[in-house]
Amino acid sequence: MPEGISTNISAAAASASPTPSAPTGSATASASPASPFMKANIIDGKAVAAKIREEIAAKVAELKAKYNRVPGLAVVIVGDRKDSQTYVRMKRKACEEVGIAPFGADLPATATQEEVLEAVRGFNDNPDVHGILVQLPLPKHIDEQAVLGAISVEKDVDGFHPLNIGRLAMKGREPLFAPCTPVGCMELLERCNIPIKGKRAVVVGRSNIVGMPAALLLNKRDATVTICHSATKDMESIVRQADIIIAAAGQAQLVRGSWVKPGAAIIDVGTNPVDDPSKAAGYRLVGDVHFEECKEVAGAITPVPGGVGPMTIAILLRNTLDSGERFITRDVKSKESSRKGPLLSRLVPEREQLGPWSVVAAGSLLAGAALQRALGSRRQ
Numbered sequence: 001m002p003e004g005i006s007t008n009i010s011a012a013a014a015s016a017s018p019t020p021s022a023p024t025g026s027a028t029a030s031a032s033p034a035s036p037f038m039k040a041n042i043i044d045g046k047a048v049a050a051k052i053r054e055e056i057a058a059k060v061a062e063l064k065a066k067y068n069r070v071p072g073l074a075v076v077i078v079g080d081r082k083d084s085q086t087y088v089r090m091k092r093k094a095c096e097e098v099g100i101a102p103f104g105a106d107l108p109a110t111a112t113q114e115e116v117l118e119a120v121r122g123f124n125d126n127p128d129v130h131g132i133l134v135q136l137p138l139p140k141h142i143d144e145q146a147v148l149g150a151i152s153v154e155k156d157v158d159g160f161h162p163l164n165i166g167r168l169a170m171k172g173r174e175p176l177f178a179p180c181t182p183v184g185c186m187e188l189l190e191r192c193n194i195p196i197k198g199k200r201a202v203v204v205g206r207s208n209i210v211g212m213p214a215a216l217l218l219n220k221r222d223a224t225v226t227i228c229h230s231a232t233k234d235m236e237s238i239v240r241q242a243d244i245i246i247a248a249a250g251q252a253q254l255v256r257g258s259w260v261k262p263g264a265a266i267i268d269v270g271t272n273p274v275d276d277p278s279k280a281a282g283y284r285l286v287g288d289v290h291f292e293e294c295k296e297v298a299g300a301i302t303p304v305p306g307g308v309g310p311m312t313i314a315i316l317l318r319n320t321l322d323s324g325e326r327f328i329t330r331d332v333k334s335k336e337s338s339r340k341g342p343l344l345s346r347l348v349p350e351r352e353q354l355g356p357w358s359v360v361a362a363g364s365l366l367a368g369a370a371l372q373r374a375l376g377s378r379r380q
């Protein structure tokens with residue numbers, strides 16, 4: 001079990017196998033082997049995300065101590081949708097907490113496509129920005145694909161650039177970044193020791209940002225994947241075959257307890273506001289899964305809130321850290337090699353420039369080049 005993760009998580013090492021088995025060492029597990037039903041282990045996404053953020057903060061501090069530079073994340077928001085404003089605020093705060101430098105562009109809902117592209121290009125060219133995220137959805141008059149495609153593929157920490165998605169879909173290729181929410185789902189499965197290889201996975205939803213990349217990631221990990229969408233017939237019987245269910249349809253409580261194979265692992269991505277006068281905000285968030293019903297049947301399940309949502313932000317920070325590390329170490333190396341002098345660094349690979357052999361190697365290369373020149377001129 002990864003250190004620092006709550007007992008709920010360790011309990012979620014529950015197998016996602018078709019035969020219900022009582023997970024060991026769990027305070028929450030209560031399935032009896034004779035019963036076809038089991039009480040699921042609640043996967044504490046908030047705790048896993050907190051652990052990841054701690055790891056990131058330590059690595060950012062290391063970069064700062066070593067190179068006096070930190071990763072930077074730019075968030076572009078267009079318009080004043082309340083939910084988008086909230087998510088962007090959360091992302092900026094999360095950056096500050098781990099020491100990532102936050103950058104931002106707040107554009108009005110009336111901004112033109114060219115103005116949005118200008119903001120993206122500015123961040124592409126800014127050497128202190130290593131990750132760029134354009135908050136979705138964009139206003140209707142803006143071409144989302146054109147904007148996402150304009151983000152430098154090396155700074156695409158959301159993993160939405162067609163090149164990154166394309167690589168995710170290809171055998172033997174890896175993207176520079178994969179989309180944060182689906183990676184967060186996989187990370188929860190992995191950290192809870194839920195087996196993936198050879199298992200049947202059903203993804204409900206096929207959006208570019210969640211459903212499709214989630215299916216591609218499961219496929220890369222050798223699950224047998226079925227994707228359901230709005231035209232799927234008899235979804236219930238398809239979902240019932242799943243050892244792993246990822247629900248990302250944006251439909252409150254769509255997946256019912258009777259659809260779930262006992263012991264299955266359920267990752268609920270849905271974040272749907274439903275009216276609730278008992279709450280100060282007047283609403284509460286529910287998932288795409290009927291939590292109360294499904295937790296009685298599943299082996300493991302994520303809650304909403306407190307499941308996938310916090311993981312999305314943690315993975316965004318991790319992608320930004322990876323990107324920052326790549327850019328910063330590359331800058332340092334290229335500065336070092338230009339300090340060593342252009343001739344030596346061009347003739348001798350960096351690895352060989354160290355130690356006394358470098359002098360011998362450079363000397364022989366120079367002598368070789370002179371000899372070749374002499375021979376060449378004699379042949380003419």
Ligand SMILES: NC(=O)C1=CN([C@@H]2O[C@H](COP(=O)(O)OP(=O)(O)OC[C@H]3O[C@@H](n4cnc5c(N)ncnc54)[C@H](OP(=O)(O)O)[C@@H]3O)[C@@H](O)[C@H]2O)C=CC1
Binds near residue numbers: 204211250272
């Ligand atoms: N927790 C987190 O970090 C995040 C949560 N979310 C949440 O996840 C949910 C999905 O988001 P997103 O992917 O952006 O949503 P989209 O609306 O872009 O996509 C929804 C997908 O679900 C399918 N779908 C819709 N209704 C049904 C249905 N009744 N049966 C089967 N399939 C259906 C659609 O099918 P079709 O393609 O045929 O239209 C579509 O593929 C939302 O609740 C969103 O708020 C999203 C991002 C991050």
Ligand SMILES: Nc1nc(=O)c2c([nH]1)NC[C@@H]1CN(c3ccc(C(=O)N[C@@H](CCC(=O)O)C(=O)O)cc3)C=[N+]21
Binds near residue numbers: 136137285311313
């Ligand atoms: N370019 C882009 N990248 C995104 O990753 C992206 C986006 N656009 N547009 C919107 C969706 C949605 N999204 C969420 C992130 C965190 C929570 C989250 O942390 N939710 C908390 C609850 C938050 C609350 O209480 O409001 C939880 O589930 O516990 C939810 C949803 C990222 N998205």
